[in-house]
Amino acid sequence: MGAFSIWHWLIVLLIVVMVFGTKKLKNIGSDLGGAVKGFKDGMKTGEGEAAAAPLTQSEAKKDNSAIDVETKQKS
Numbered sequence: 001m002g003a004f005s006i007w008h009w010l011i012v013l014l015i016v017v018m019v020f021g022t023k024k025l026k027n028i029g030s031d032l033g034g035a036v037k038g039f040k041d042g043m044k045t046g047e048g049e050a051a052a053a054p055l056t057q058s059e060a061k062k063d064n065s066a067i068d069v070e071t072k073q074k075s
Contacts, residue, residue, distance in 0.1 A: 017025065 020028075
């Protein structure tokens with residue numbers, strides 16, 4: 001576990017709990033978890049919107065792989 005033993009980490013954890021308190025650490029943990037969940041949801045929503053949105057003409061010109069073609073009906 002590196003240069004520190006398990007006892008060193010337990011003492012550091014005890015000091016952190018004494019300084020911040022368990023309620024504040026719980027609030028920080030829940031806030032961090034909510035932020036990560038919101039970020040993941042935003043990434044899923046962003047990917048869905050980007051895939052579903054068609055290219056505009058200016059974006060298609062920049063893309064160079066899109067071909068603009070008009071079709072004619074046979075009579």
